[in-house]
Amino acid sequence: MHFRQICLVGLGYIGLPTAAVFASRGINVIGADINSKVVEAVNCGKVHIIEPGLDLLVKEVVASRKLTAYLTPQEADAYVIAVPTPFVEGHEPDLSYVFEASKSIAPLLKKGDLVVLESTSPVGTTEQISKLLSEIRPDLSFPHADQHNPDINVAYCPERILPGKALKELVENDRIIGGVSPACSKRATELYKIFVQAECLLTQAKTAEMAKLTENAFRDVNIAFANELSHICEKLQINVWELIKLANHHPRVNILRPGPGVGGHCIAVDPWFLVWTCPEEAKMIRLAREINDSKPQHVIHKIETLSQQLNDPSIACFGLSFKPDIDDLRESPALEIVKHLAQNNQKQQFFVVEPNISELPKDLKNLSNIQLTSTQQALEKAKVALMLVNHKEFYEIPASQLKDHHIVDTQGVWVA
Numbered sequence: 001m002h003f004r005q006i007c008l009v010g011l012g013y014i015g016l017p018t019a020a021v022f023a024s025r026g027i028n029v030i031g032a033d034i035n036s037k038v039v040e041a042v043n044c045g046k047v048h049i050i051e052p053g054l055d056l057l058v059k060e061v062v063a064s065r066k067l068t069a070y071l072t073p074q075e076a077d078a079y080v081i082a083v084p085t086p087f088v089e090g091h092e093p094d095l096s097y098v099f100e101a102s103k104s105i106a107p108l109l110k111k112g113d114l115v116v117l118e119s120t121s122p123v124g125t126t127e128q129i130s131k132l133l134s135e136i137r138p139d140l141s142f143p144h145a146d147q148h149n150p151d152i153n154v155a156y157c158p159e160r161i162l163p164g165k166a167l168k169e170l171v172e173n174d175r176i177i178g179g180v181s182p183a184c185s186k187r188a189t190e191l192y193k194i195f196v197q198a199e200c201l202l203t204q205a206k207t208a209e210m211a212k213l214t215e216n217a218f219r220d221v222n223i224a225f226a227n228e229l230s231h232i233c234e235k236l237q238i239n240v241w242e243l244i245k246l247a248n249h250h251p252r253v254n255i256l257r258p259g260p261g262v263g264g265h266c267i268a269v270d271p272w273f274l275v276w277t278c279p280e281e282a283k284m285i286r287l288a289r290e291i292n293d294s295k296p297q298h299v300i301h302k303i304e305t306l307s308q309q310l311n312d313p314s315i316a317c318f319g320l321s322f323k324p325d326i327d328d329l330r331e332s333p334a335l336e337i338v339k340h341l342a343q344n345n346q347k348q349q350f351f352v353v354e355p356n357i358s359e360l361p362k363d364l365k366n367l368s369n370i371q372l373t374s375t376q377q378a379l380e381k382a383k384v385a386l387m388l389v390n391h392k393e394f395y396e397i398p399a400s401q402l403k404d405h406h407i408v409d410t411q412g413v414w415v416a
Contacts, residue, residue: 001389003027003114003191007076009101011038011069013265013328014047014153014159015082016392017166019052021195023061030076031069035255036226042210044068050327050356072104078114078191079105081129082159084265085119091272093122106136108373111151112185118159120212120266122273126205130180135288145181145278155179155188156205157211163326164265174198179206217285222256223267224288227295230258239284239380241416260410261295261333263322268331275416299410307348307405314349315341316382318375319389320357328355334388340365342370351378355393379405387413 002029008019011033023029033039041048061067075081080387083097087326098119099158105115117126130144133152140151156178161169175192177200185202201348203211226244233240244255260357262268271289275282307313322332329335342350350370352360359365360372373391379385379401387394390411402414411414 001329003194005030005076005190006078006080007032007073007105007108009033009073009079009081009105009172010083010097010119011042011082013051013084013166013251014161015080016042016047016049016058017051017054017161018080018118018159019067019169020057020061020189023064024057025194026066026335027066029061030073030074031067032073034071036071039069039071042067043406051166052164057167057407073101075108075110077112078116079108080116080191081105082118085121085269085398086265087269087272087276091276091278093273095121095125095128098125098129099132102132102324108132109133109140109152111140112151113151114155114184114191115152116188116191117156118309120158120216120270120273121156121209122228122277123206123209123213125176125209127180130154143184148183148268149180150181150183150275153179153181153184153187154205155184156177156208157188158194158208160212160215163323163328165352168223171195171197174201176201176203176208176211178203178205178211180205184238206403210300212365213274216267217274217288220262220267220271220292221257221261221288222286223262224291226256226258229255231298239415240295241412245416257412258410260297260331260337262292263330263332263334264328265330268322268356271323278412289335294376296340297332299337299386300390302408303341303384304345305339306384306408307345310406312345312347312385314351314381315386316351316378316405317341317355317386317392318378319391320354320361321389321391322350325392327357329357329361332383335361335363337388339385340371342367345369349381351382353378353394355391376401385414386409387411 007030008015011031019029019031045062047055051369081101085096130142134142143150177188189200230240271285273363275286317338352375386403387409390413
């Protein structure tokens with residue numbers, strides 16, 4: 001059975017690009033989001049996030065009436081849930097957005113429909129959705145109870161894209177598709193093959209959920225090794241960037257880059273789902289999270305110590321986003337560092353250089369001792385240059401402009 005209409009629940013960093021790509025393949029796509037500003041922007045052919053090429057694609061598919069946004073889900077043949085999954089106190093996963101999204105589509109379901117969860121979630125969440133939907137719609141059969149011939153297919157397909165390359169990687173990256181039953185996996189594969197040119201790897205829902213968490217935990221552990229190495233090198237007065245470059249000449253060594261911490265909604269969050277699910281078994285994963293979570297405080301201590309020595313100098317802070325060349329501030333260690341420094345050191349002035357945003361986020365906007373400026377203005381007014389995010393623009397700053405500044409470089413842009 002073909003998909004005549006698809007409903008994307010959640011039009012954020014994953015949902016909107018996915019909706020646009022589906023629509024670009026000639027499928028009617030309904031985008032649903034509880035944020036009225038997002039809905040209004042999309043229906044005007046505009047985007048609320050920075051992603052190369054997305055603005056042009058959204059404008060095109062909205063103009064062709066293949067993508068329309070609403071505040072609530074509308075009837076479709078397939079429903080794709082791409083909503084946030086943060087954690088609350090104690091690093092307990094908050095699945096309220098997922099469950100609310102599931103409840104919102106329940107009244108619309110009809111025999112033959114497909115429900116796919118894309119949000120990164122603890123193992124077992126997809127089956128929970130199947131059970132929740134069956135409680136709301138007892139008139140329909142679901143795969144957790146009827147493996148062979150359910151009325152509704154339910155599957156999990158995690159996103160695996162890099163911000164800044166979303167449109168390319170949505171099409172070219174392999175996808176893991178885990179159904180609550182084998183038939184669900186097959187049905188979900190038919191959906192993703194509408195635009196995925198790479199391989200679709202079929203498995204069960206729990207394994208697909210675990211695969212997503214494993215991928216992010218793997219990177220987190222390796223980043224933690226690099227961050228711990230940077231602490232050791234700092235104590236021994238060794239240039240960590242030179243060390244890593246030399247060590248990586250070994251054919252079987254590939255050390256990642258240290259930094260001011262780990263940000264974003266994936267790597268900084270997802271490993272905690274594994275720790276929460278299996279606390280006794282996930283010892284290394286927990287330790288890696290703790291190492292990476294402690295790195296911002298290490299940078300803060302370094303700056304505050306330097307500030308005492310220099311009698312509270314003004315500081316130029318380069319970068320706020322969680323990674324280079326994007327506007328995404330979610331779980332950003334750079335933002336955490338700048339916010340802490342500005343709040344706790346009112347005598348000092350902080351000049352933020354972030355080329356990917358036009359105004360400071362709410363957390364910083366109300367602080368009188370911080371402002372968003374250009375590179376030139378920041379370096380003219382500040383004595384300390386704090387490198388937090390290695391945006392491409394910062395590599396172009398001439399050494400002559402930095403020679404009179406005290407440099408704290410957490411990314412190896414100026415001191416590598």
